[in-house]
Amino acid sequence: MASISGICSSPSSAFAKSLIKHPDHHRVSPTLRSKHHSHVRPVQSVARDVPKDLSRPPSVPPLPGKRPGAESVEKDPIALWRRYVDSLYQHKELGLLLDVSRIGFTQEFLERMEPRMQRAFEAMGELERGAIANPDEKRMVGHYWLRNSELAPNPHLKSQIERTLDSILKFAGEVIDGKIKPPSSPDGRFKHVLSVGIGGSALGPQFVSEALAPDNPPLKIRFIDNTDPAGIDHQIAQLGPELASTLVVVISKSGGTPETRNGLLEVQKAFREAGLDFSKQGVAITQENSLLDNTARIEGWLARFPMFDWVGGRTSEMSAVGLLPAALQDIDIKEMLAGAALMDEANRTTVVKNNPAALLALCWYWASDGVGSKDMVVLPYKDSLLLFSRYLQQLVMESLGKEFDLDGNRVNQGLSVYGNKGSTDQHAYIQQLREGVHNFFATFIEVLRDRPPGHDWELEPGVTCGDYLFGMLQGTRSALYANNRESITVTVEEVTPRSVGALVALYERAVGIYASLVNINAYHQPGVEAGKKAAGEVLALQKRVLSVLNEASCKDPVEPLTLDEIADRCHAPEQIEMIYKIIAHMAANDRALIAEGSCGTPQSIKVFLGECNVDELYA
Numbered sequence: 001m002a003s004i005s006g007i008c009s010s011p012s013s014a015f016a017k018s019l020i021k022h023p024d025h026h027r028v029s030p031t032l033r034s035k036h037h038s039h040v041r042p043v044q045s046v047a048r049d050v051p052k053d054l055s056r057p058p059s060v061p062p063l064p065g066k067r068p069g070a071e072s073v074e075k076d077p078i079a080l081w082r083r084y085v086d087s088l089y090q091h092k093e094l095g096l097l098l099d100v101s102r103i104g105f106t107q108e109f110l111e112r113m114e115p116r117m118q119r120a121f122e123a124m125g126e127l128e129r130g131a132i133a134n135p136d137e138k139r140m141v142g143h144y145w146l147r148n149s150e151l152a153p154n155p156h157l158k159s160q161i162e163r164t165l166d167s168i169l170k171f172a173g174e175v176i177d178g179k180i181k182p183p184s185s186p187d188g189r190f191k192h193v194l195s196v197g198i199g200g201s202a203l204g205p206q207f208v209s210e211a212l213a214p215d216n217p218p219l220k221i222r223f224i225d226n227t228d229p230a231g232i233d234h235q236i237a238q239l240g241p242e243l244a245s246t247l248v249v250v251i252s253k254s255g256g257t258p259e260t261r262n263g264l265l266e267v268q269k270a271f272r273e274a275g276l277d278f279s280k281q282g283v284a285i286t287q288e289n290s291l292l293d294n295t296a297r298i299e300g301w302l303a304r305f306p307m308f309d310w311v312g313g314r315t316s317e318m319s320a321v322g323l324l325p326a327a328l329q330d331i332d333i334k335e336m337l338a339g340a341a342l343m344d345e346a347n348r349t350t351v352v353k354n355n356p357a358a359l360l361a362l363c364w365y366w367a368s369d370g371v372g373s374k375d376m377v378v379l380p381y382k383d384s385l386l387l388f389s390r391y392l393q394q395l396v397m398e399s400l401g402k403e404f405d406l407d408g409n410r411v412n413q414g415l416s417v418y419g420n421k422g423s424t425d426q427h428a429y430i431q432q433l434r435e436g437v438h439n440f441f442a443t444f445i446e447v448l449r450d451r452p453p454g455h456d457w458e459l460e461p462g463v464t465c466g467d468y469l470f471g472m473l474q475g476t477r478s479a480l481y482a483n484n485r486e487s488i489t490v491t492v493e494e495v496t497p498r499s500v501g502a503l504v505a506l507y508e509r510a511v512g513i514y515a516s517l518v519n520i521n522a523y524h525q526p527g528v529e530a531g532k533k534a535a536g537e538v539l540a541l542q543k544r545v546l547s548v549l550n551e552a553s554c555k556d557p558v559e560p561l562t563l564d565e566i567a568d569r570c571h572a573p574e575q576i577e578m579i580y581k582i583i584a585h586m587a588a589n590d591r592a593l594i595a596e597g598s599c600g601t602p603q604s605i606k607v608f609l610g611e612c613n614v615d616e617l618y619a
């Protein structure tokens, strides 16, 4: 196959010159600020609900010609071709191209962004040297060390990384070779992995499995990534008697995430019911001394692998979180690491046009005005990359979606990400992207190799099935651009462990750089805690409701209660709506009985429990 390096000459160094010629030279950069205002929101070109104190100062004119309609995008095909050639980024060794020509930024924009870019590079350098890059949690941020342990800030961390990788490779090899066996499997081999985890402890392994698992992996992976009982039952039912040959990998950095704990308890129950010893088939990936780690140690699980304090969940694909599940499916994890390391290396240059992550971050900044005014639609034209957008959704949105910047200003930052795959999406929502509300920019992921060599055939003269996919991508890119919709294209030769590792690393770094550009902490997630706390409060209220109902239901005769009575007796009259929802949920699951009325007419219902729990009454 002709490689990207084979078919393309190296990108021209005339990138800057070409951009200078771009007609949008009069555009005023969002960065036109006094240095004291580097954190201030850049120019708003669409109406947004922003706090008054951070809205654009009147002295800064709006971005000319960008919206509505972005009439300023280059339309002359020869000028566009020059822009393409001049701006093309190529990583020869990785066989990766980054085309930013359909993002309309100008030389003036690049120049104005340069000081911020240099500050972002400095910040990334400090982070890689082990600075406390997550000030809130006082943590280092070291996912880059995972693929180049030489970078670790001290020998202890370096040897932790290397030992963990060795132990993953050894364990996975022995499981695949049948040296490590399940005790009750008829043919003595593990054939399935059941991964229990959520968020960053699931999305990377899911993406990588979909992208890279062979057609017949030695162990086939399934995921429990929610606390939906029906979803969990489905996974366990699908395994059926194969539970005996299933390795259960429980993944949680914190070791205390409720959904993951619930998944574990459900799976352990299934093991008990099948007469199987869970500890002989359970593996934990978590931080040392977490609740999960202690449980696994005390119960004597088959193996435990460390998750490091300095690796965030959404950047943990190259830690044991991503590597163990991948290795168990016979995915070449050393190649994934090599791809990521090469990409990291490329992203260390401080010359913006040679730094693919910096180019991506700049594209995002330009396209979304540095405030997330447009969504990022990710369109991989390859089925195996289906889950890339879902993976990126957490990486980007949990990292960038922040209320406050690093100086404490309310900024409500973020960048929304969605997508599925092409050309499938052309028959779903691309109609709107082409003609409807102009609230996005697209990222095409192009894979040059259609299928393994020797398998192709022409389904009509001169045209293969893959040619259609190619045509659809190119057609959509052109059609969007013709209607002033900007896009980025990332091209890889093939979907391999190396290119997937590189893609992960590319986006991790782009998120880090973008976070610096907009002055936010990309490495914490305070907003998620609010939802978790509220969920805890709902469950606490449910316990009070149950206790009140139990007391009334233990009376003789039973005393059915109205919602108002329950709320009063819970001393929570202001929580009546939540109490109603709790009752409706319990009634739907046969845990409370409705004596009168129906859930459709809340004020009419009277509730009691089917059984009186005397023990609880006197507890």
Ligand SMILES: O=P(O)(O)OC[C@H]1O[C@](O)(CO)[C@@H](O)[C@@H]1O
Pocket (backbone or CB within 6 Å): 198, 199, 200, 201, 251, 252, 253, 254, 255, 256, 257, 260, 313, 314, 398, 525, 528, 529
């Ligand atoms: O790996 P853990 O600790 O179970 O966390 C799972 C996910 O939950 C979050 O903390 C959000 O609640 C994510 O950042 C994380 O990836």
